[in-house]
Amino acid sequence: MLRPILFSIIFLGAIGLFLYSVRNFISYLKLAKPEDRSGNIPQRLSNTINIAFLQTKLLRSKLAGILHLCIYWGFVVLLFVVVESIIEGFFEGFSFAFLGPFYSVLTFLQDFFGALVLVTVLFSLVRRYIGTPERLRVDTSSRKDASFILVMIALVMVTMFGMSVEKILLGQSQGYRPVSEFIAGFFSGGSHAMYEVFFWAHILIVFAFLNYLPYSKHFHVLSSVINTFLSNFRIPYQGITLKPINFEDESITQYGAKDFTDLTWKNILDGYTCTECGRCTSVCPANITGKLLNPKLIVTKIRKRTMNAGPAMVEKEEGVSELQKNLVSDYITPQELWACTTCMACVQECPVMIDHITPIVDMRRNLVMMESDFPPEMNTVFRNMENNESPWAFSAAQRNDWIDELQDELSKEGSPDCLKKVSSMGSADELDVVFWSGCAGAFDKRYRNVTKSFAKLLNKAGVKYGVLGSEEKCTGDPARRLGNEFLAASLIQQNVETLKKYNVKKVVTACPHCMNTLKNEYSAFGIELEVTHHTEFIENLLKEKKLIPTKKLDEKVTFHDSCYLGRYNDVYSSPRNSLKSVPGIDMVEMKRSGDRGLCCGAGGGRMFLEETEGKRVNIERTEEALGTGAKTIASACPFCMTMLTDGIKEKEKSDEVKVKDVAEIVLESL
Ligand code: SF4
Ligand code: SF4
Numbered sequence: 001m002l003r004p005i006l007f008s009i010i011f012l013g014a015i016g017l018f019l020y021s022v023r024n025f026i027s028y029l030k031l032a033k034p035e036d037r038s039g040n041i042p043q044r045l046s047n048t049i050n051i052a053f054l055q056t057k058l059l060r061s062k063l064a065g066i067l068h069l070c071i072y073w074g075f076v077v078l079l080f081v082v083v084e085s086i087i088e089g090f091f092e093g094f095s096f097a098f099l100g101p102f103y104s105v106l107t108f109l110q111d112f113f114g115a116l117v118l119v120t121v122l123f124s125l126v127r128r129y130i131g132t133p134e135r136l137r138v139d140t141s142s143r144k145d146a147s148f149i150l151v152m153i154a155l156v157m158v159t160m161f162g163m164s165v166e167k168i169l170l171g172q173s174q175g176y177r178p179v180s181e182f183i184a185g186f187f188s189g190g191s192h193a194m195y196e197v198f199f200w201a202h203i204l205i206v207f208a209f210l211n212y213l214p215y216s217k218h219f220h221v222l223s224s225v226i227n228t229f230l231s232n233f234r235i236p237y238q239g240i241t242l243k244p245i246n247f248e249d250e251s252i253t254q255y256g257a258k259d260f261t262d263l264t265w266k267n268i269l270d271g272y273t274c275t276e277c278g279r280c281t282s283v284c285p286a287n288i289t290g291k292l293l294n295p296k297l298i299v300t301k302i303r304k305r306t307m308n309a310g311p312a313m314v315e316k317e318e319g320v321s322e323l324q325k326n327l328v329s330d331y332i333t334p335q336e337l338w339a340c341t342t343c344m345a346c347v348q349e350c351p352v353m354i355d356h357i358t359p360i361v362d363m364r365r366n367l368v369m370m371e372s373d374f375p376p377e378m379n380t381v382f383r384n385m386e387n388n389e390s391p392w393a394f395s396a397a398q399r400n401d402w403i404d405e406l407q408d409e410l411s412k413e414g415s416p417d418c419l420k421k422v423s424s425m426g427s428a429d430e431l432d433v434v435f436w437s438g439c440a441g442a443f444d445k446r447y448r449n450v451t452k453s454f455a456k457l458l459n460k461a462g463v464k465y466g467v468l469g470s471e472e473k474c475t476g477d478p479a480r481r482l483g484n485e486f487l488a489a490s491l492i493q494q495n496v497e498t499l500k501k502y503n504v505k506k507v508v509t510a511c512p513h514c515m516n517t518l519k520n521e522y523s524a525f526g527i528e529l530e531v532t533h534h535t536e537f538i539e540n541l542l543k544e545k546k547l548i549p550t551k552k553l554d555e556k557v558t559f560h561d562s563c564y565l566g567r568y569n570d571v572y573s574s575p576r577n578s579l580k581s582v583p584g585i586d587m588v589e590m591k592r593s594g595d596r597g598l599c600c601g602a603g604g605g606r607m608f609l610e611e612t613e614g615k616r617v618n619i620e621r622t623e624e625a626l627g628t629g630a631k632t633i634a635s636a637c638p639f640c641m642t643m644l645t646d647g648i649k650e651k652e653k654s655d656e657v658k659v660k661d662v663a664e665i666v667l668e669s670l
Helices: 002-030 041-053 062-090 101-129 141-168 177-183 194-214 217-230 265-273 279-283 295-314 334-338 343-347 357-370 379-387 398-413 437-444 445-460 477-479 485-501 514-524 534-543 573-580 617-626 638-650 662-670
Strands: 420-421 435-436 465-468 507-508 530-533 556-559 630-637 656-663
Touching: 002 062, 002 194, 002 265, 002 279, 002 295, 002 556, 041 217, 041 507, 062 101, 062 141, 062 194, 101 141, 101 295, 101 514, 141 177, 141 194, 141 420, 141 445, 177 630, 217 357, 265 357, 279 295, 279 343, 295 357, 334 343, 334 630, 357 485, 379 477, 379 485, 398 420, 398 437, 398 445, 420 445, 435 445, 435 556, 437 638, 445 534, 445 638, 445 656, 445 662, 477 514, 485 514, 507 514, 507 534, 514 530, 534 573, 534 662, 556 573, 573 662, 617 638, 638 656, 656 662
Parallel strands: 420 465, 435 465, 435 507, 507 530, 556 630, 630 656
Antiparallel strands: none
């Protein structure tokens, strides 16, 4: 009689304490901004099955992925033991044996996974101290936390086997337990007292574990499935889509995020879900090249700030020093924030679907729009965008220059001119597509050749295409990523008006940044467009035999993936297929390619900022490209082209190695 009473007291205490922690946690989430994450259920379920249950992201790294998969599924199966033990606490002698043959399967799996978890936990423990991979190297307190949890898991398994072995020795075991039977072979005669010791130890460790979780990085055991379900990413990726700000809403007094309360509750949940595995940091171009930015720390600092300030805020305490602090500056420095290229490599690797970029941009928004605290060179970029609707100091009229040049060249070549100015037609209805040149495509001397090359391909394929010329304005991408949402919104609204005026529906562009903004972000400003990247367009023209490469080029080519084309829009094969269609081309991949491609260093507006900290990202990438032995580095983005060309110059390889766009290579081969 005493046993169930004692058990009930411990059970209610443990569950009560846990619910108290959960209630506190929810009250911290409520301090942050609301956000609706209710829609898109099929996508959410698919993410949850693939990423949370099948652990597909973790399996990108074979060894660690398999280890984690064993621990995860071991835990799911072992939950039955815990439930069985809890019921047994209330009703002595209870077991699921009434399930018949299914119970034998269950006990077999318990034994199998129990042994597997024990081995992997011991391996993981050793790995924390000997031969630790770089990404797992953490400060002493984090290592202690990780080791403590691993020891707890090991003890849960040891006590579980202890119970099974004692039952076997007492002749009370049911089901099929090969591992426990093997261990029991080493002992003779069971003892009921020993069984009780293992039982109570098992239960107390489980309850202690449950109550430790909300205060440790292993909270992800509980939150990762929920976090994955609530994530907005589609797999394969549609990149991070930044949310607009309603500047007409006069109740908004704080633009962007200064403290954790200015972020959304989902950003806070992300912080609590971080497992501190360091996968994000190990692929971050800024961190790799020696910058202070560490995406893992961005996430854990959000958690730390919430944990430090949340309780005092909820209790409305006064005079607490933590309340005088802020997330930005006291926890995260502007230097870290400005180093981000928004390349999404961190997001791609994160096994629990954490979004690092939205909070980074939100904090940039606050620095720019509230504090006017940003690197001085951004003044020029913002001024140009305000006055010339482009990051560069060119007039709107100069957007027509490439069109005039192209028309001259086409008439000299005797090519038919399929190009139309949309303004002269009054509408885009008669056109196959509108070609959005982008600012770099119109103004950058080098990239203008790419723009014209692609236009010539359209001409050769007989595509009826229109251009907006001086009516086109910067899509707003650099301003958005640099945190100047006010400026971005103004540019976007002007473009939306123009696109609507001409009833534009289909757009093709040679700039992945323009593509991403027009395709994924303009819908929030009132226009839905079908947007393709020029490499996708070329691939289709090749498939339809409207373009037929015949000239052999005999070139060893490596392709550099643009982050905004690949990770943001899942376009990896189109540029490669287009290149492979050219006779004589020998394609060679860089070590970091496809969805693991390394950023060129120009995204997130970094194209326009000085890079003085650590090694330059474009040099790191150029060295990797040169390491392939390719004589041509193919790219499909104006920013990548500039960064790689600068890299080649710096490495003094300009005479041997060329950076070319996919369109230029295909055109050469016609
Ligand atoms: S987006 Fe890229 S640069 Fe920014 S933190 Fe993530 S990996 Fe680093
Ligand atoms: S943010 Fe994701 S990838 Fe980075 S340490 Fe946390 S769990 Fe790992």
